[in-house]
Amino acid sequence: MDADAIDRFLDRVGGPVEGERSGLARLAEVDEALADLQEGENWAALQLMRANILVQMPGEGAADYIEQAIASYERTLRFCSPETDPLTWARVMSNCSVAWRRRVKEPRAANLERAMDCLASIGDHLERERDPRLWASSQANLGNAFLQRIVGDPRENIEHAIGRYRAALEIFNPRDYPDLYCRCAANLAHAYEIRIAGDREENMEDAIALGRLALRICDALPANTEWARLHNNLGSMYRSRIAGNRADNVESAIGHYRAALRVWKRARFADDWARVQHNLGVAYRKRSRGDAGANLKRSRVHLRAALSVRTLERFPTDWLRSQHSLALTEMQTGNWPQVERIAREVMRFLGGAIAGLGNWYEMRRLIGAASATKNLGVLAIAERGNPADAFAFLIEGRGLVHRALLGAGRAPAALGPDDAKPGFPSPGEAVIAFCVPPLDGRDLPVFVACSDDRAHPVRLARLTGLDRAALESLFECKAGRESSWLDGYQVLLEQGDPTAFSGAMERVAEALDGYLAPLWQILDSLPVSVRRLRIAPSGPLSLFPPTMVRGGERKIMHRFDLASAVGGLSNASTFAARNAGRRLLVVADPTGDLPHSRAEGKMLGALFQGASSLLGKRATKRHVLDAISTAGPLDYLHFACHGRFRWRHPEASGLLMAGGEILQLSEILGRIRLGCDTLVVLSACESGIAEYRELPDETYGLPLAFLGAGASAVICSLWPVPDRSTRVLMLKLYEYLHAGASPPSALRSAQRWLRDALGDELQSLVQQLDPRVRTAGELSAAPSPMRIKWVPDDPPDDPPDGSPGERPFAHPFHWAGFVCIA
Incomplete structure (x- = not known):
């Protein structure tokens, strides 16, 4: 086939793909033509056509079609480059x-x-003037990719997306490219809608x-x-709008939604x-205008209409969201039996669905x-007495990710014979379970279960x-003030100064102490035989140690050995x-x-004869x-290092290794296998934080x-921990573990000791250490006990007396x- 024949062939087989069969x-036609060609420009043109067909192919084989498309694109790129044919290469x-x-x-x-x-x-190789539309399209698509990005800082990703969309709009003006302008401007509007930086109200107005x-x-x-999409998006923006009259905003939202239809x-x-x-x-x-009963009736009608398309088989995630909204509507009408029915249906589906899911x-x-x-x-069942x-x-609905990761994937109704039933904690043990209602105005219920x-x-x-x-007012960031937990936490991360965080800790603790008074009364009345406590936190309460x-x-601290529960299954080995x-x-x-973490590692290496150590680079x-x-x-896997938690993308959270690499959550799951008796100790910042907004009950x-x-338990931290005091805490932790204490008991004893320790007791600790351990940890036996005190503003080599x-x-x-999590 000569060049003209190739062009005629491409014109004939090109265009959108309508259905898998076509x-x-x-x-097949393209593959037949390729068989008669040797590698070269014409062969590359057919490889490009082949890839463009494959990337559009629907059906059950779509995943394999994409793999073939990528391979064909890469073959095409062997015959064009930004130097030889920049436009073809860019396309x-x-x-x-x-x-x-x-x-x-x-x-x-990675994809x-x-x-x-x-x-x-x-953008790096194609000059903007060479093909403005192609250049702008690449910028707009890059903006889309930044919004979908999983790795990196979410705040920065959104800012990058905004910058790319604005660059594209320098080309996509309303006169020359009205349709592309509308699409790009709509995407930019969405970026401002979800923007983290800046003032939330101003972003929504933009x-x-x-x-x-x-x-x-x-x-x-x-x-x-595109016109319909804009109306739908504007409806959602007005529904979430902070400024203006709330009733007017809801009416505007309804108007835009109806226009989209x-x-x-x-x-x-x-x-x-x-x-x-x-x-x-x-x-x-x-909606607050009109008859309340009529509004709820219309809400039910629209949600059931959505569910007639959003079926469980075709759109499971959308089905779940619409079922949740329907449950909220039924709750507002006081139809608690219907709320319970929806919730049980959702959990039955979920228990079976995660068993067959390989996609994390x-x-x-x-x-x-x-x-x-x-x-x-939970609210509906409790409301019915x-x-x-x-x-x-x-409890049955907690820890589903954990069960799936262990390969069980079991529905709550199919617990194994050796699993403790959720309603019956082991003798001598009590379970505290919080339930954060997914709406305002409902007091938070807390359950205490105790078989004794x-x-x-x-x-x-x-x-x-x-x-x-x-809860949000206590924990979530509020622009312009440093009174919430995360406001103080952000100052600690950015400035290394614990003052604001310590103040926030004290304010939150004081407020929660009053709210939790009914819980303290219940704990006081538990039988004296109860000495172990599991806490199942929910939402932002997972950030806060009780x-x-x-x-x-x-x-709690004076009476109970304490562990945070990942799910509802009782792990008897924890205590x-x-x-x-x-x-x-x-x-x-x-x-x-x-340096203190390195000394911590050396001390533990000396404490455990024959221990393996990886220090420094x-x-x-x-x-x-x-x-x-x-x-x-x-028996023990101990990390003393920097930790990092990614709030929007927990999969990218991890422990910092030598050379700037990060041992990420996803890699730990995929590449590490531990014995069931292994205690993991993460003496690292932020190592115990869990994503609580999307997955409030999953740790x-x-x-x-x-x-x-496979670990039996994990001891980890909920905030950036001070280097020096942590070294002492870890030393005491392993001392109690060596004496035969369980991880929760050893941690409680070490924490109480460190909290109450006077300066001369710290000196005694140093003097009583095995000389090998003392030398490895670079601890001085001279009468200067405060040499190991953590003071942020002091350099490591010159601590105060x-x-x-x-x-x-x-x-x-x-x-x-x-905290100890099991």
Whole structure:
């Protein structure tokens, strides 16, 4: 085939693919033509056509079609480059980015990064003036990719997206490219809608202004899907708007949704039609004008219409969201039996669904969508006077990710014979389970279950005044002030100054102490035989150790060994006394900037004869993974290093290794296998934080990864911990473990010791150490006990002296951040 024949052939087989059958027929023609060609420009042109067909192919084989498309694009790129044929090269790279974005094999995060590399290279090599439209399209697509990005800082990703969209809009003006302008402006509006940086109210006003501007341009075009999408998006912006009159905003939202339905008819756009029906159902539930009963009735009608398309089989995540909204509507009508029915249906589906899911991100989306509905079900069952059933339902719906990671994937109704039933904690043990209602105005219920309390095996207390809004005011960032938990936390991260965080800790502790008074009364009345306590936190309460609250310090720390529960299954080994195991692998100071962590590692290495240690630059990610895989059964796996938690993308959270590498959560799950007796100790910042907004009941963070890898328990921190006091805490922790204490008991004893220790007691600790341990830890036996006190403003080699009568680590900042999770 000569060049003209190739062009005629491409014209004939090109164009959109309509259905898998026609795509396969056209693919066969291309493959037949390729068989007659040798590699060269014509061969590359047919490879490009082949890839463009494959990337559009629907059907069950779509995943394999994408793999073939990527391979064909890469073959095409062997015959064009930015130097020889920049326009063809840029078009191939643009199409290749689409294939990488649609790829389902391998981790989604890595696929998105490859797509972004393709798009970024277009901007780097293609001059804007050479093909303005292609250049602007690459910028707009790169903005889309930044919004979908999994790795990196979410705040920065959104800012990058905004910058790319603005660059594209320099080309896509309303006169020359009205349709592309509308699409790009709508995407920019959405970026402002979800923007983290800046003032939330101002961002939403910018989003609405951009959406309305784009809509004015779209109004001049024939009514199309972009026009309908703008109306739907504007409806959602008005529904979430902070400024203006709330009632007016809801009416505006309803108006925009109804406009979208003028284009999105069920016959042609069933998915989009269902999306708008769902949004109308939510808007009518929030409507304050008109008859309240009529509004709720219309809300129910629209949500059921959405569910007629959003079926469980076709759209499980959308089905879950619409079911949740329907449950909220039914709750407002007081139809508690219907709320319970919806919640049980959702949890039955979820218990079976996660068993067959191999896609980690899909699992997370499904469980997140179902979590709030489960909590509504808990409220409904409790409202009907069944606290024991409500507690059982709450616990059965926790820890689903953990069960799936362990390979069980079991539905709550199919617990194994050796699993403790959720409503019956082991003798001598009590379970505290919180349930954060997914709406404002409902007091938070807390359940206490105890089989030793035969008169009241399950008790329910309502924490008056502590609803979702009150929790958010205590914990969430509020612009312009430093009174919430996360406000102070952000200052600590950015400035290294614990003052604001310590103040926030004290304010939150004081407020929670009052809210939790009913819980303290219940704990006081438990039988004296109860000495062990599991706490199942929910939402932002997972950030806060109960021992920090004055009531918790008195009622919990002085009496109970405490563990945080990942799920509802009781792990009997958590509170079991440990044998004096000697098999330790310690990873310390990989980044070379934590001298006290390195000393901590040396001390533990000297304490455990025959222990394996990776210190400093030897602790690369590869060496650490190899050491764990070849170590055999371990009693202890200890990390003393920097930790990092990614709030928006927990999969990217991890431990910092040598050379700037990060041992990420996803890698721990995929590449580490531990014995069931292994205790993992993460003497690292932020190592115990869990994502609580999307998955409030799942402990979704590094502890879950190590438990999923097989560990029996994980001791970890909820905030950036001070280097020096942590070294002393770890030393005492292992002292109690060696004496046979269980991990929760050893941690409680070490925390109480550190909290109460006077300066001369710290000196005695140093003097009593084995000389090898003291030398390894670089601890001086000279009478200067405060040399190990952590003071942020002092350099490591010049700590201040202090009085032996002081309690240098009495503040909870030094000891309360460590928790035991099992």
